[in-house]
Amino acid sequence: MDMRHTMTDEDFDKLWQRAETEGYAAKLSQEYPMWRARQRRNTGMAAAIAVMLAVAIPALMPHHSGYGKVYCNRGDIAEAQWVSLTSEILMTV
Amino acid sequence: MKRILLILTTLLQLAMLVGCSSGAGEQPGDIYRKYASMPGLAVAQVTDFELCDTVSVDVVMLVADDDSTWQQIVAEFDIRSDSGSISWLAPIDQPSIRTSWDSDPVLRVVALPERRTVGIYRIDNEEQYDALLDYQLNNIHK
Numbered sequence: 001m002d003m004r005h006t007m008t009d010e011d012f013d014k015l016w017q018r019a020e021t022e023g024y025a026a027k028l029s030q031e032y033p034m035w036r037a038r039q040r041r042n043t044g045m046a047a048a049i050a051v052m053l054a055v056a057i058p059a060l061m062p063h064h065s066g067y068g069k070v071y072c073n074r075g076d077i078a079e080a081q082w083v084s085l086t087s088e089i090l091m092t093v
Numbered sequence: 094m095k096r097i098l099l100i101l102t103t104l105l106q107l108a109m110l111v112g113c114s115s116g117a118g119e120q121p122g123d124i125y126r127k128y129a130s131m132p133g134l135a136v137a138q139v140t141d142f143e144l145c146d147t148v149s150v151d152v153v154m155l156v157a158d159d160d161s162t163w164q165q166i167v168a169e170f171d172i173r174s175d176s177g178s179i180s181w182l183a184p185i186d187q188p189s190i191r192t193s194w195d196s197d198p199v200l201r202v203v204a205l206p207e208r209r210t211v212g213i214y215r216i217d218n219e220e221q222y223d224a225l226l227d228y229q230l231n232n233i234h235k
Contacts, residue, residue: 067140067142067143073136077137085212086142090203091229091232092178093229
């Protein structure tokens with residue numbers, strides 16, 4: 001039975017894992033080359049999603065550093081020092 | 094399902110790319126640029142310095158390396174004390190001038206002679222003005 005057009009990717013993945021576990025994945029791949037192609041496509045897509053989420057999620061996390069950017073005319077003073085000084089000076093008034 | 098996820102994450106990446114690009118043109122302000130090239134003076138602009146969860150301000154800090162440079166700052170800002178801290182409101186882009194609060198944006202300038210430091214806080218609205226005072230009151234004894 002050809003299930004290429006009826007099976008979801010998730011179901012296909014489960015079936016493929018079962019075939020690998022039970023040792024007939026290679027035989028299936030030989031008999032049905034499209035299965036191997038679909039398995040590769042699914043794996044590639046999962047990897048692409050993982051990479052894109054890994055980039056996107058940290059960028060979407062709330063920014064809690066207490067400041068946006070620091071522009072400075074010197075390289076010898078760290079951003080954190082400037083931010084700390086910005087707060088300290090206010091405390092002196 | 095995976096295709097939908099892939100399309101969504103791709104759209105998300107594109108949106109982030111557009112967002113980053115729009116911020117790429119952000120530049121330091123006039124006050125920073127005016128003092129950044131002054132010899133003997135360390136200058137920084139801290140953007141969006143958070144006063145509380147919802148209010149932030151832009152700040153320019155000037156720190157003189159030595160007394161000679163500090164004396165130039167003292168003369169330019171008309172700082173008439175050698176100790177303690179001095180604070181005043183100034184018109185935007187004219188931090189040495191004293192003014193009073195009205196509805197227009199102003200600068201809150203704080204000079205600390207003992208550390209040869211001047212902090213210039215940009216206040217665009219009453220909410221920022223109040224938040225600045227709250228920040229001082231809430232943190233001063235910590």
